[in-house]
Amino acid sequence: MDLKTATEIGKCLSNETRFQIMEWLKEPEKNFPPHETLKHFNDGVCVTYIQEKAGLSQSTISTYLTNMEKCGLLISTRHGKWSYLKRNENTIGKFIKFLK
């Protein structure tokens, strides 16, 4: 991990809602209702559930999640019309290594 990437991750973690999302996604089954279509959380949680729980507008949350994916904090997977988000533990690990 280089300084630039680490700083981009820092930017994502500089906002309470975004950091909270990272925390929620540690335990999807505990923090979100079950998906009706997808019967598991293997690929994480859909945007709508995250948006509702965060209580911010759809556009704001969509932008958050896009940026969090861009810097490598999240992995996005599409299933039909839904996008599912989960933590990218690989990048998180590299970030931690860089900071430590």
Place this chain on the structure above:
Amino acid sequence: MDLKTATEIGKCLSNETRFQIMEWLKEPEKNFPPHETLKHFNDGVCVTYIQEKAGLSQSTISTYLTNMEKCGLLISTRHGKWSYLKRNENTIGKFIKFLK
């Protein structure tokens, strides 16, 4: 560590210079010249050295370091007219635990 504190730390790590300072302070003897008065780096590096290396104004760096200390990323120790800064590995560890 709670969400608010973690986010404050995220804010400090959302700027390339501040993140860079955290990296420099991992190895003071490698990244800074020896102090003339204090003959060791036990309490870290003085503000002036950090300021010169970062290449930003004195007031800007002073503000950075103050905030980094406030959120627990750094420990500040005064010796005479100098302030020495070092990493607060305890808080860093808690932050990492919270994120992981």
Place this chain on the structure above:
DNA sequence: TTCACATATCGCTATTTATAGATATGTTTG
């Protein structure tokens, strides 16, 4: 194909942050 729904992007304003110069405070030394 058209509709309905999920998500992404655009354009805008309000708020926050970056950064500097000026000034204040604290500390050592002559």
Place this chain on the structure above:
DNA sequence: CAAACATATCTATAAATAGCGATATGTGAA
């Protein structure tokens, strides 16, 4: 005490970010 120096704080402006509504795009269902 006065001067010199290190650091902190204040004030101001430019730049970046937050967050929203409107709109566009993509996708499955009727």
